[in-house]
Amino acid sequence: MPQPDQTRHLVTAVPGPRSLAMQAERDAHLADGLGRTLPVFVERAGGGIVEDVDGNRFVDLASGIAVTSVGASHPEVARRVAEQVERFTHTCFLVTQYEGFVEVAAALNRLTPGEHAKKTALFSTGAEAVENAVKIARVHTGRPAVVVLGHAYHGRTLLTMSMTAKNVPYKEGFGPFAPEVYRAPSPYPFRWPSGPEHAAAEALAALRELVVSQIGAHHVAAIVVEPIQGEGGFVVPPPGYLAGVAELAAEHGIVLVADEIQTGLGRTGAMFACDHEGIVPDLVTTAKALGGGMPLAAVTGRAEIMDAVPAGGLGGTYSGNPVACAAALGALEAIEREGLVERAREIEAAVLPRLQALVGQVPVVGEARGRGAMLAVELVRPGTDEPAPEVARAVAAACAQQGVLTLVCGTFGNVIRLLPPLVISPELLADGIDVLVAAITEAAGADAAA
Ligand SMILES: *Cc1c(COP(=O)(O)O)cnc(C)c1O
Numbered sequence: 001m002p003q004p005d006q007t008r009h010l011v012t013a014v015p016g017p018r019s020l021a022m023q024a025e026r027d028a029h030l031a032d033g034l035g036r037t038l039p040v041f042v043e044r045a046g047g048g049i050v051e052d053v054d055g056n057r058f059v060d061l062a063s064g065i066a067v068t069s070v071g072a073s074h075p076e077v078a079r080r081v082a083e084q085v086e087r088f089t090h091t092c093f094l095v096t097q098y099e100g101f102v103e104v105a106a107a108l109n110r111l112t113p114g115e116h117a118k119k120t121a122l123f124s125t126g127a128e129a130v131e132n133a134v135k136i137a138r139v140h141t142g143r144p145a146v147v148v149l150g151h152a153y154h155g156r157t158l159l160t161m162s163m164t165a166k167n168v169p170y171k172e173g174f175g176p177f178a179p180e181v182y183r184a185p186s187p188y189p190f191r192w193p194s195g196p197e198h199a200a201a202e203a204l205a206a207l208r209e210l211v212v213s214q215i216g217a218h219h220v221a222a223i224v225v226e227p228i229q230g231e232g233g234f235v236v237p238p239p240g241y242l243a244g245v246a247e248l249a250a251e252h253g254i255v256l257v258a259d260e261i262q263t264g265l266g267r268t269g270a271m272f273a274c275d276h277e278g279i280v281p282d283l284v285t286t287a288k289a290l291g292g293g294m295p296l297a298a299v300t301g302r303a304e305i306m307d308a309v310p311a312g313g314l315g316g317t318y319s320g321n322p323v324a325c326a327a328a329l330g331a332l333e334a335i336e337r338e339g340l341v342e343r344a345r346e347i348e349a350a351v352l353p354r355l356q357a358l359v360g361q362v363p364v365v366g367e368a369r370g371r372g373a374m375l376a377v378e379l380v381r382p383g384t385d386e387p388a389p390e391v392a393r394a395v396a397a398a399c400a401q402q403g404v405l406t407l408v409c410g411t412f413g414n415v416i417r418l419l420p421p422l423v424i425s426p427e428l429l430a431d432g433i434d435v436l437v438a439a440i441t442e443a444a445g446a447d448a449a450a
Contacts, residue, residue, distance in 0.1 A: 084323050148224050197238075225256075375418045
């Protein structure tokens, strides 16, 4: 099947009649706890376009939450998956092995930050990778405690939901939570009480106090940070913060885990977001973009830490599934061969100035921020820093009605985040941003009138 035409095109209202009919079936058969962003059903997707069953083509500024960096039907991913499925779909790597698993591991050992000896273990989901990073850090250090940040998102399993900051919808009613998870403040520049210029130093002081005085550094196995926070609001830490965390971790023999599940593999205009700050974490978790749309996740890190867990302690039935590994090899090849890291920087250069121009001009825009193709607009009540989640929802809804797919995030639900596929054409991207900018301007007018 050819890729969808790379233009925005609406032929029905959104959602259209076929999507509406499927929606009724969905509501009858699916658990209500499964949320949805846009009630359309997809026929095909690729490049920068998602096409629904009614023939509407949406500009994709979401990438299925930062997954389809190479597009949702990259020919190299499709070819390798088809070839692999014909040979075998599964053996369980723990039973009989296959080359793709080793090739993906070798690629991650090469691409992740640092020149030290590295090893990798593959899993299926991001949450599983984070859980395993903690397991590995605990065995390596013989310590129980895990330190995470405010506004963190690490997944929905018991341990990772305990590590995630936001209550509704991720934690509400799901307790009791996993023990030995401690939270330090996130140095959120836009919301730091004494001003952004103090965020790094004060957040580091608070982290140090938590680790050294409250928990006791000799009890801390790992500090887990997203080098740019994702679900929590695309929070870019102030310069120096991550280096300070790395220093504290090194000082006390604590394993520094960079959760690069959303930021990794080119998304932020560097292969890894840690590279922007020259940070070399001990362990890196990847997922999302890694599998080119197939479920694949990894923990990569210092060989001596990774090897702390004895044989049999890591793995799972589907860990590093061969079809997912084949897809990953196609995606990684596309990222490197097509210069998609550079492309993410071009996306930033094309989009971020347009969003930053809204600050001060459109009173609901508090801040525009981000790196590479991970960009966001934080919406506030005019003249304040009070979150305006209703404006974010209105903007996302207006965009969807005009054929542009965006996502809302943030602890306060007031951040519009942009995660376009890195392969999106400049014209399609510009078209999507035109719609977004108009929607923000319009929502600001409606908000002022209300
Ligand atoms: C998405 C995400 C996860 C969880 O990944 P799943 O595959 O949904 O389990 C963990 N950490 C970060 C930073 C993420 O963005």
